Amino acid sequence: MLSEVIRVEVQVKGIVQGVGFRPFVYRLAHQHDLRGWVTNDASGVRLEAEGRRPDIDTFLASLRTSAPPLSHIEELTWVLHSPIGYTEFSIKESVGATSHEVNLSPDIYVCEDCLAELKDPGNRRFRYPYINCTNCGPRFTITVQVPYDRKHTTIRDFELCEDCKKEYHDPSNRRFHAQPVSCPKCGPKVYLLDASGKRVDTADPVACAAERLKSGAILAVKGLGGYHLACDAAQESAVRELRARKRRDGKPFAVMADSLETVLRICAVTEKERELLTSPRRPIVLLPLKTEALKFLPAADSLSPDNNMLGVMLPYTPLQHLLFQDGMELMVMTSGNRSGEPIVYRDEEAVPALQGIADYYLAGKLPIHMRTDDTVTSVFREREYIIRRSRGYVPFPIDLSAVVQSAEGKPHKSGNPPILALGGELKNTFCLVKDRKAFVSHHIGDLDNLETLDSLIGGAEHFQNIFAAEPGALAFDMHPGYRSSQYASEQKNIVKIPVQHHHAHIASCMAENGVSGPVIGVAFDGTGLGEDGHIWGGEFFAGDYSGFERMARFGYVPLPGGDAAVKEPWRMALSYILNDEAAELPAELLKTIEPYKRDIVTRQILQRINTPLTSSVGRLFDAVSSLTGVCHYAEYEGQAAIRLESAADRETARIYPYEVKTVQGMLEIGTAPLIRELVREIRDGMSISGISGAFHRTLAAIVADICGRIRSKRGLNEVALSGGVFQNRLLLALTVDELERSGFRVLLHSKVPANDGGLSLGQAAIALGKYLTREGMREACVWQYPE
Structure with a gap:
């Protein structure tokens, strides 16, 4: 029986395309003296192998235990x-299918061998x-459709030279x-x-x-997902x-930064932060x-004027490494766009879009x-706490099994159509749900602006194409003024x-933590239309969902002037003061704001002219920031709160009455x-740090x-x-401490942002929950629920 020859048919699902999985299977099969084939298909990787039973058993075990480091196996069946x-044993041409279940790999930094x-x-x-190999290089940003093959990527028009062909077909070569794969002879060039x-x-x-950079020029530099605007940070x-x-x-x-050593000179870095970098x-x-830091980086204050936090990344493309080879240590690398517009990514649009x-x-x-913009992340108590999820993370899926579990025990239907959630107005993302994956x-x-809306629509269509998922339901924010809505x-x-x-905010946190609920949800932000208007x-x-x-x-x-109050925090300071007859405006605020502006907004508040009501904690932060003189006018979203946090004495134990x-x-x-009490302390000369x-x-x-x-x-x-x-x-930190001292289990974000960038996941989870339990659904036109 040990010498019995058998054949095994294997299907592997997950991130198994574009990460060297087929070459890995090829080498593993030869190592165990197996014959057969392996191919990419629209579900992932499929293979057949023949050999002795013990060799097949070892081979199957090694598929999981020895898989390429950039792969992620979600399901392996045989x-x-x-x-x-x-x-x-051979690698066959990829096979297409009508139902795509493949997970594309995110774009990958240039590996040490290629460097x-x-x-x-x-x-x-x-x-x-453009040097790359099986272990590194562009993936998601160049993929037009799946399966992930050269003919389905944007490099398809560059025909391989003989040397590259040899590498491509040589099982012992990492290419x-x-x-x-390409080279200077056959591949794309820079100019x-x-x-x-x-x-x-x-x-x-x-x-x-x-x-040019070293001489003080500003460059638009093409990266993996679009252009950066760069200059010498020194x-x-x-x-x-x-x-x-x-x-x-x-x-x-x-x-x-050119290296981790440079980062360590200017920033305090924990082990977890080093791991992320x-x-x-x-x-x-x-x-x-x-x-x-100012000793090594004189421009530090200009880079991050409002606090002592700096966003830092290491080079991830060969081009970026080459720019550093001539002696620079730090470059500003900001998104290549004008304020409010999407990042520029087409060469023909770069000059007109970034002129001036x-x-x-x-x-x-x-x-x-x-x-695709760069991802921005951080670490909170040894766990990633993401701010903006993009390059390197997308399109890795998030499991929604907890939503399905939440529906169990309630009257519900099994199965669901693909769902497209369109996110919010700010920091927009969308989310496509297919087969319990978000x-x-x-x-x-x-x-x-319409350019960003077009980017949303085009991105959603691309996801529907590569995942072969035509939505049967749309989830969106209930605010009728949002462009996505x-x-x-x-x-x-x-x-x-x-x-x-705010339901979507809480659902997103539950979903990424795999919690079915019910939970207590605390949603603090700047704005969101409530059910009471x-x-x-x-x-x-x-x-729950x-x-x-x-x-x-x-x-x-009152929110005087609506969105104008977001840009002028002093309006909220005035609103909170007028909302309490016993309070008085601090003298500093009286001197800073022109009397005619103050009078107009005062009448606006008292007469309820263009002053919707708000319960926003974000606007409360604005009010306190202005009352303390920290920020009266905000140049970007959240600036007043950022400055207030930066000013805070972290050791104070005082609590204001409420x-x-x-x-x-x-x-x-x-409040x-x-x-x-806060205004009284301002009048008495209490320090801003103590008040904050x-x-x-x-x-x-x-x-x-x-x-x-x-x-x-x-x-x-x-x-x-x-x-x-x-x-x-x-x-x-203070909130988590208080809750944990009170015996609560606290759920925090890690896979999607706590800000509006995570809304689409929450919308998708709620839509799935409502569909499964048929609660709160509104049918439109001819789409029917399956019986």
Whole structure:
């Protein structure tokens, strides 16, 4: 029996295309003296192997235990058959199918082997900016369709030379079946343009570009997912000039360092942060600047004016490594776009789109199919706490089995159509759900113009194509003014599921933590339309994916001028003062704001003209930031809160008074005592750091207090924290401490952002929950639920 020859048919699902899985199977089969074949198909990788039973058993075990490091096996199944007499093991041409179940690999940083060749004068790929192999290089951004093969990527128009063909077909070579493989002879080239778009005559465009950077120029540099705007971060004049040209007055810039050693000189880095910096994903990691950073980086204050955190990443493309070879250590690397527009990714659009910003353009002939910004992430208590999920992370799926488990025990149907969730208005992402997997998109941006909306629509169509999933339902924010919601309303013959903004925040946190609920949900952010028509943002819920009950909220105050109050925090300061007859405006605020503006907004508030009501904690932060004189005018979203956090004394134990009362069966948190005491301390000359520290600690105490009252009522012990306000690291830490001291289990974000970038996942989870339980569904046109 040990010598019995059998045949096994194997299907592998997960991230198994574009990561060297077929070559791995080929080598493993030869190692165990097996015959058969392996291929990519629309579900992943499929293979057949014949050999002795012990060899087959060892082979199957090794498929999991020895798989390529960049692969991720989600499902491995096999069926035994009688042998049919294979004589060799081969890699077959990929097979298409009508139902795509494959998971594409994210784009991967350049590996150490390719870097060594890039720097080796004797190698034929010396200084070749598109060097790659099976273990590294572009994946998601160049894939037009699946299966992942060269003919389905944007490099398909570059025919392999004889040398590259030999490597591609040589099983012993690490470029064996590496789809984007190329070399200087047969592959795409880079070139340098001046500000007018005229090609610069140079034998080495990369070296010439590096010289321009060192001389203080601003360059548009093509990356994996689009263009960056770059300058030498050591030159404060260049940093200031880039700020002025991009009209990015106060928002921090990210930097790219030549090495980890350079990062360690200017930033304090934990082991987990080091792990993220050097991971194959190569994200931007938010790190605290060292006090001595100015010695090594004179422009540090210009890079991050409002706090001591700096976004840092390491090079992840060969081109970026080459730019650093001539002595620079740090470059500003910010998204190549004008404020409010999506990142530029097409070569023909770069010069007109970035005219007046870039002095030169380092472009390349390899087309990008799907624009993708850099991921921004951080670490909170040894766990990743993501800010913007994009390159290197997308399109890795998130499992939604917890949503299905939540529906069990309730009347529900099995199975569901693909669902497309369109996200919110700010920091937009979309999410495609197929077979319990949520594919959250790359960062799209703020939908405040048609170009970004087109990017959303085009990205969603691409996902539907590569995952062969035509949505049977659309989920979207219930705010009718959002462009994503307006787009949803225009679609025909599809089920439409409006989702309340803050419900989606909590559901996203539950889904990524694999929790079926019910939970207590705390959603703190700047804005989101509530079910009562007011602007929510300081909310406490109890529930699960099929429905949430609003248990408590912060008291409503007027939002004078609507969105104008977001850009001018002093408006919220005035609103909170006028909302409490016992409070008075601090003298500093009276002096700073022009009397005529103050009078107009005062009348606006008192007469309720264009002043929707809001419970937003984000707007409460704005008010306190202005009252303390920290920020009266915000140049970017969240600036007032960022400055207030940066000013806080983290050691203070003081807590301001607040009140809790029941209004129409719901707990309402009154902030009038807090504001009154805070203003008194300002008048008495209390330090801003002490006031800010006490304010943060008070909010954390409020969360623990209200959650304790909800637990007494509902018996729930899990708390999900979501919403952009919880990107405030101090508030997050204080809140988690208070909740854990009270015996709660706290759920935090890690796979998607707490901000609106995570909304699409929550919308998708709620839509799936509603579909399965048939709660709150609204049918549209002719689509019918399957019986």
